[in-house]
Amino acid sequence: MSLFATFNSIAFVIIMMIGLYTLIARQNLVKKTLGLGLFQTGIFLMYITLGVRDGGSAPILQEGADLAYSNPLPHVLILTAIVVSLSTMAVALALIIGVREEYGTIEADEIATIDRAEAKEDHEA
């Protein structure tokens, strides 16, 4: 029972850590973007869980009914955060397309190799 009741606070850490692992371990830039999105959804999960209340209902007031409503504030914050995460993802993907046109690859380590080779050429020239 106690594991069930605190399950969400473990689950959001797990989701965040899957995203973080992808961000560090994978070289592909699109995969890194997906990992970033996963990290963000972990945080959303934490916020929404904070708003839940036993026997609660959605914060849509019903006249004449005496209900326990969920906390609307986390919902409001996360609404903004979801839209902002979409914007950041759009910019990141546009940058990745630009990188692909410039370097011909979207793997971070290959890009670093190309950069180093160019810097060496410049140094020798």
Next chain:
Amino acid sequence: MSDPVLLINVILLVIAVVAAIAAMWTRDLLGAVMLMGIYSLLLAVEWANLFAMDVSYTEAAVGAGAATILLLTALTRTGTREKAGPNFHPTALLTVIVTGALLIYGTADMPRFGDPQAPATVNVAPEYIAQNVGKVDAGEDGPENDFGDHVPNAVTAVLASYRGYDTMFETAVIFTAGVCVILILRPLSPSARRETAQSQEGA
């Protein structure tokens, strides 16, 4: 356990974690994007299960709809195969384990799921729920009754009354992002392309 909300919450989260791991594990980026679409659908059901109706709407439209389309559009121009490589990365694993352990240690003090005595529930939430609507006898122009009894959704009321600037600058963020995307993806003008070619030849 007897609470269906809690039971379905746990099952949904377990499936969501499996979907997330699968999406991150696969080397096929197209498959990863589709698995992320499934993950978004699961999260949207989870938000609905946790009473966050507006978030669920947004997640369905943005996470499962718009984000998938954006990623697919990007994939048509970057290729869909990820380079093969080792799945095991010791540094990343160490970082993740240490950070995760610290975070789980930090969440040990958090209130249990749905605690009615949780700080988030007792401090400001009653005020936010009480301030908006359903006050039929508050009068037409009372300060407590800004929405004229017509907004039963507390999320809308809080967004409009307390977080108006938030929403306004969110629009600014989207606008900036759109301008950035257009500027980055814009094809170079012929003169600019000539200049770039010349500078590359000279170097």
Next chain:
Amino acid sequence: MMEHIAHALMILGGFFAFSGSLGILRMPDFYSRLHPAGTADTLGQLLVFTGLALKIIAVSIADEVPVDGLSIGKLVAISLLLFVTTPTSTHAISRAAHLRGVKPWTGEKEREDADE
């Protein structure tokens, strides 16, 4: 009585939805997977939504309150929508696969996903 019928319909619908998914997992190739996806799911959703509507009517009659017509209308709308869209999207998927040259399984070679 009506409530029991509603429960039976719902559980039957859940069973059909589950068996449709099982078919999608177990069928040997792509074209045969379309079959459970198109048929079992459509029947399953129809049964579940019929069961839910019956349950709402039964509970309203038992409590002697007016039947919530709006909810039943929405249920009918979702059911009709899924009834139209599920076979349509299944057809669209099979057409796209055919156009891209996915070959049907003829039983001669190994199962397609055996090496996956």
Next chain:
Amino acid sequence: MNSAELITALLILAGAFLALIRAVKGPTVFDRVLAVNVFGTKTVILLALLGYIGNRSGFLDIAILYALVNFLGTVALLRFVESRRFFQ
């Protein structure tokens, strides 16, 4: 008292998990699209059931939205897969 609805919801969750396995395994991209589509249908049914279990009013609207988003999403995915050079 809502045990029939709960059992149905659990059956559908199990079905959704099987569809997820197909999406993970799926040898071709079309298997994955099919799995995503089936997953979306399951989601719609699950939302309606959850709304009934929790006696929550707005759920059926979300279910309608999902049915629409799911169909449009599948068609959009197929347009991309059909028209662009995705896999070499």
